[in-house]
Amino acid sequence: EPEVTQTPSHQVTQMGQEVILRCVPISNHLYFYWYRQILGQKVEFLVSFYNNEISEKSEIFDDQFSVERPDGSNFTLKIRSTKLEDSAMYFCASSAGYQETQYFGPGTRLLVL
Amino acid sequence: GEDVEQSLFLSVREGDSSVINCTYTDSSSTYLYWYKQEPGAGLQLLTYIFSNMDMKQDQRLTVLLNKKDKHLSLRIADTQTGDSAIYFCAESGSGNTGKLIFGQGTTLQVKP
Numbered sequence: 001e002p003e004v005t006q007t008p009s010h011q012v013t014q015m016g017q018e019v020i021l022r023c024v025p026i027s028n029h030l031y032f033y034w035y036r037q038i039l040g041q042k043v044e045f046l047v048s049f050y051n052n053e054i055s056e057k058s059e060i061f062d063d064q065f066s067v068e069r070p071d072g073s074n075f076t077l078k079i080r081s082t083k084l085e086d087s088a089m090y091f092c093a094s095s096a097g098y099q100e101t102q103y104f105g106p107g108t109r110l111l112v113l
Numbered sequence: 114g115e116d117v118e119q120s121l122f123l124s125v126r127e128g129d130s131s132v133i134n135c136t137y138t139d140s141s142s143t144y145l146y147w148y149k150q151e152p153g154a155g156l157q158l159l160t161y162i163f164s165n166m167d168m169k170q171d172q173r174l175t176v177l178l179n180k181k182d183k184h185l186s187l188r189i190a191d192t193q194t195g196d197s198a199i200y201f202c203a204e205s206g207s208g209n210t211g212k213l214i215f216g217q218g219t220t221l222q223v224k225p
Contacts, residue, residue: 031211033211033212033213035213035215041217042215042216042217042218043156043201043203043213043215043218044215045206045212045213045214048210048211048212050210055210055211056210056212058212091155091156093156093213095211097211098209098210098211099143099144099205099209099211100211101146101158101161102158102211102213103158104148104155104156104157104158105155106154106155107154107155
């Protein structure tokens with residue numbers, strides 16, 4: 001069964017460093033998403049991406065964040081200068097349509113020291 | 114604004130039924146979802162319901178939707194220890210971008 005994959009599974013970084021989280025969505029899906037879950041809190045929407053552009057972003061998704069689909073398979077989330085409060089589990093998801101079911105990857109646990 | 118609320122914790126005995134409740138605010142949501150998260154794992158889609166339905170049954174899972182009260186519930190029949198996990202309710206947000214709004218999750222503890 002097709003699935004969303006994410007790499008790395010864990011990442012530890014120093015405050016102020018740049019990180020890139022990678023996702024491979026399901027191959028025939030057209031809509032891509034990033035969510036994050038700070039430990040013990042809700043899963044929060046960050047950004048949705050369709051047709052090579054951002055279709056919606058939350059207040060969390062400020063200028064430090066960017067997304068890219070550099071080729072036909074990968075979908076990346078870049079955090080330019082990480083802060084302590086960026087420590088969270090980051091989930092990628094994809095769907096065939098915006099009203100279709102979203103399938104989530106296993107997540108990348110990011111720890112900023 | 115859009116918000117989804119759930120109770121935080123539920124404990125049941127193996128073999129009993131579990132009912133996890135959720136309330137939401139956005140009446141324009143097209144779909145409502147239940148996701149399951151096991152420790153250290155990602156979000157697994159369990160089931161979903163169209164907003165024009167009242168009930169959906171899928172094996173041991175029954176979803177009930179009360180649109181008037183904006184209340185969603187997930188019933189798990191014959192709960193097993195393997196059902197122990199965090200269960201998230203989510204609604205499709207307004208707009209046509211597919212954004213999901215999640216509740217804070219209900220931790221289900223199943224005692225043998």
